[in-house]
Amino acid sequence: MISLEAKPLLRSACLMRRALLLILGILIATALGTLGWIAVDLDRAGLSLAELTGYGSAALRVWQSVALGAILLGHIVIWIAVVWRGQQIFAALLREDVEAASMAAAQAARLLWIMLIWGVLANTLAALVATWHFPDGQRALVISFGSAQISTVLAAVLATFTSRAFVFGAALWQDHKAVI
Amino acid sequence: MPIVVRLDVALAQRKMTSKELAAMIGLSEQNLSVLRSGKARGVRFSTLEAICDALDCQPGDLLEFTQGP
Incomplete structure (x- = not known):
């Protein structure tokens, strides 16, 4: 017999939520660190980010360094959104609100697809x-x-x-609760 | 719903409170209230068996079919 305990x-869910909150903290710290890095040493930050693309050059303009920083921050912000939605799934499960958990799971899935598109872009x-x-021809x-x-697709x-x-499970759970 | 739960009548006939019945059959008062008010979508055989055992009655004494509109 299946246990519905x-x-x-x-x-x-409690353990997973704590793990995700820890990852969220690390991501927020990374975002703030990146912002601080760009603010303190824009040239070096821009150069390091350009090297990550494989096209490092010492002669980056200010707007290029800012744009590269913004692209990296955009990536971190999407990660924060995904992890935030992930922890919302488990927070809702802890409240035994299966409907809210299924909605958060659907939003997390959508964000992962956005992350895939953003990753390529x-x-x-x-x-x-x-x-x-x-110079022309070398861009x-x-x-x-x-x-x-x-991995993101998977x-x-x-x-x-x-x-x-989750949506199916939420419907089953509601039905289960209404059977005495 | 055309199935009416006659648990209130059965309890009144035996001068028993729903709290006492809930304690006897190991069901929460909240769940028993859902059953009494007819809001339940179904009744498990095990619940029905426990109620019939506690009230010394038949399932037919607790459930009644009425023609709905």
């Missing part, structure tokens, strides 16, 4: 910005699709399926 699930934009001051427009993007597909399973 919710306590083990709630314990796991960010690489293209970063390469374009980093090479903007290059780069890169479209990359590697293991990071494949995570997004799983999250989409999980969110649908």
